[in-house]
Amino acid sequence: MHLSQTVVRTEHAxxxxxxxxxxxxxxxxxxxxxxxxRVPFSDTAEVTFAADDAGLTMTLSVADPSQQQRMQDVVADHLKRFAFREELDIVWID
Structure with missing residues (x-):
């Protein structure tokens, strides 16, 4: 599995x-x-979330590395839609 993670600073994690x-x-x-x-998108891709006072940690796991960027974009785009009132810095680290 290929992992990538981001920690998004927000008071609304x-x-x-x-x-x-x-x-x-x-x-x-x-x-x-x-x-x-935890959201299992398929047998080969899932995202987990952890929220605390500092922010939201999102960890993406994909079996196929060619899916990684697309899935990162999907998760980030959905978060941005829900958090439209604030500017979030979403940087994935592989």
Whole structure:
């Protein structure tokens, strides 16, 4: 599996975690609470979330490295839609 991670500084990490997980729960078997979440997009790709007072940590795991950039973009774009009131710095580290 290929991992990439980003830590997004925000005071609303738990809110965004829950919004993202609820959004994707219509298509995927999502598991979450206010502090952590997991979205299995497929057998070969998933994202996990961890929220604390400092921000939202997102860890993306993909089996196929050619999927990595696209999945990073999907997750980041969805977060930006929910966080449209603030400017978030989303930098993935492989």
């Amino acid at each position: 738990s809110r965004y975690l829950q919004q993202l997980c609820k959004h994707w729960s219509h298509k995927f078997s999502v598991d979450f609470d206010p502090h952590k979440g």
